[in-house]
Ligand SMILES: NC(=O)C1=CN([C@@H]2O[C@H](COP(=O)(O)OP(=O)(O)OC[C@H]3O[C@@H](n4cnc5c(N)ncnc54)[C@H](OP(=O)(O)O)[C@@H]3O)[C@@H](O)[C@H]2O)C=CC1
């Protein structure tokens with residue numbers, strides 16, 4: 222979707238890789254969208270990394286959910302050629318907190334790669350995969366503490382209908398990406414209950430306040446939360462029907478139970494990370510009423526309307 226650069230996809234499923242090479246479509250995701258002729262796939266990590274011949278101009282993007290980011294790092298450590306270790310930037314796209322450890326993706330990556338692979342960063346922002354694959358306009362942020370990472374990512378991805386903005390605020394960008402999913406579930410619940418557009422606007426605005434409070438406490442910068450990866454992605458996910466997190470919320474609001482909603486195997490990172498985010502926020506003494514309400518509905522069997530009543534019955538406060 223970005224440039225005419227050659228792209229090699231590593232897929233863990235050999236049949237998926239074969240199908241991509243032969244049919245130029247992904248049989249599992251967005252099957253209706255033809256893939257560019259410059260994109261090839263393999264299930265062999267050695268073959269994927271051998272593709273990175275020009276270490277100076279290559280870029281690796283880890284496109285897995287948060288739950289697999291540690292495994293993806295292990296794969297890099299095992300198979301990335303020595304020439305690439307100190308030169309090729311690694312970006313990830315996942316949005317959330319790790320379920321068991323409540324760590325942000327960069328904390329997982331740092332733990333695994335820091336001493337061996339220095340150049341890492343996060344790619345985030347409002348970007349439904351379907352629209353990106355269709356080549357529609359999109360603006361994203363790449364954040365890293367290394368300028369060489371943001372400039373390489375910009376050189377590789379900023380083209381045509383794709384705009385790349387640069388940031389140094391990895392924490393703020395990751396907190397925005399994680400929390401917008403949780404708030405999108407809350408907005409979906411409100412819409413599933415037909416509570417109206419005023420309620421949705423209130424949840425987005427107070428959700429942004431919640432995201433910002435939490436993000437600042439974790440070390441993010443204030444302006445990041447009004448940017449693409451904060452407000453931008455929050456508005457997209459909370460209001461756009463392509464959002465899987467929003468879809469989960471709508472179904473809950475309409476009375477379906479969580480197990481049946483997730484039975485298709487759909488990825489909804491907000492479900493996976495809401496409890497971890499809450500645990501981490503409590504440790505920092507940050508008040509997160511909307512996240513608490515979402516967790517109560519997801520995990521404690523609280524009926525959606527009761528969770529809304531709890532939110533509404535909170536004491537009045539200054540904005
Ligand atoms: N979809 C979207 O619009 C956007 C998603 N994101 C974020 O990016 C991340 C990924 O999202 P998305 O692509 O939608 O998720 P999906 O679950 O739809 O796809 C994830 C991909 O990761 C692969 N994968 C999962 N686990 C592993 C593993 N252990 N080892 C190797 N590969 C693995 C899957 O392989 P397999 O097919 O074999 O299961 C699949 O190809 C999420 O955190 C999401 O929030 C960010 C921006 C937009």
Ligand SMILES: O=C(CO)COP(=O)(O)O
Nearest residue numbers: 346347348349464465466
């Ligand atoms: O992150 C996304 C858009 O930026 C995709 O949102 P969902 O994971 O809710 O589909």
